[in-house]
Amino acid sequence: MGNGWHEWPLMIFTVLGQCVAGGFIVMALALLTGISDRVLQKRVHWAMIVLWVLMGIGFMASVLHLGSPLRAFNSLNRIGNSALSNEIASGSVFFAVGGFWWLVTVLGKMPQALGKIWMVLTMILGVFFVWMMCKVYLIDTVPTWYSVYTPLTFFLTMFIGGPLLGYLLLRVAGVTGWGMRLLPAISLLAIVASAVVMMLQSTELATIHSSIAQASALVPQYGALMSWRLLLLSAALICWIVPQLKGGLASPAVLTFAFVLMIAGELIGRGVFYGLHMTVGMAIAS
Numbered sequence: 001m002g003n004g005w006h007e008w009p010l011m012i013f014t015v016l017g018q019c020v021a022g023g024f025i026v027m028a029l030a031l032l033t034g035i036s037d038r039v040l041q042k043r044v045h046w047a048m049i050v051l052w053v054l055m056g057i058g059f060m061a062s063v064l065h066l067g068s069p070l071r072a073f074n075s076l077n078r079i080g081n082s083a084l085s086n087e088i089a090s091g092s093v094f095f096a097v098g099g100f101w102w103l104v105t106v107l108g109k110m111p112q113a114l115g116k117i118w119m120v121l122t123m124i125l126g127v128f129f130v131w132m133m134c135k136v137y138l139i140d141t142v143p144t145w146y147s148v149y150t151p152l153t154f155f156l157t158m159f160i161g162g163p164l165l166g167y168l169l170l171r172v173a174g175v176t177g178w179g180m181r182l183l184p185a186i187s188l189l190a191i192v193a194s195a196v197v198m199m200l201q202s203t204e205l206a207t208i209h210s211s212i213a214q215a216s217a218l219v220p221q222y223g224a225l226m227s228w229r230l231l232l233l234s235a236a237l238i239c240w241i242v243p244q245l246k247g248g249l250a251s252p253a254v255l256t257f258a259f260v261l262m263i264a265g266e267l268i269g270r271g272v273f274y275g276l277h278m279t280v281g282m283a284i285a286s
Helices: 005-033 038-047 049-065 069-076 083-106 112-137 149-173 178-205 222-245 252-275
Strands: none
Touching: 005 038, 005 049, 005 083, 005 112, 005 149, 005 178, 005 252, 038 049, 038 083, 038 149, 049 083, 049 149, 083 112, 112 149, 149 178, 149 222, 149 252, 178 222, 222 252
């Protein structure tokens, strides 16, 4: 029994990867639909470097999980047959395609029409990357993960952290369009949905057991930890929304603090997720 903290490299990789995928979608949609000024576009392009830095940190953390950096390439040995290989490959393709688009764009060499198509492709690759993450943990011999709650949790992280990360970087670039005011609502709905998922999952855990373990006993502090998670997410949302309720926009400094709170909350939730790992064992009932 534990809280899954020993899997901190995977916690960082999955949470950051999902937030970056969501953040890219937000910024790409802003570029495609709401930003026509060339100077502002360039600022947004330069702000997007943060996405790729965070993605790089996530991949470095994932390498640490392998024990030795020399083993990293072995994770690609079974693309198409291994969920882990597919996850690393899809993440690498998302990283490479998006990073190359960004580099060519900031250098001013990307044709406008091709750049739009490339952004749409990268958005699709980001969503596919998150789905491949889900597939890694949909293992029929791990009943606490083999449920609809796993993909729901992963995609909700994308909808919770992605809008805030994209909003933060757009604010750094100087974007203040009306569409920005819709992003907090997306994260709010995702947090509410996440709270519902948490309650439903806690009920299901009480029904899952093997001959030697009870799922609800895997993380004895489940309720307390998830309460802290929701508290941190709510605090992040308050920092984000209150300035808008007063007729303004949160400053980049406040938004950075809110993003740190949100990442901390999602890391707690992801730690609980890894702490719930259990195998079928001798027998399973639910």
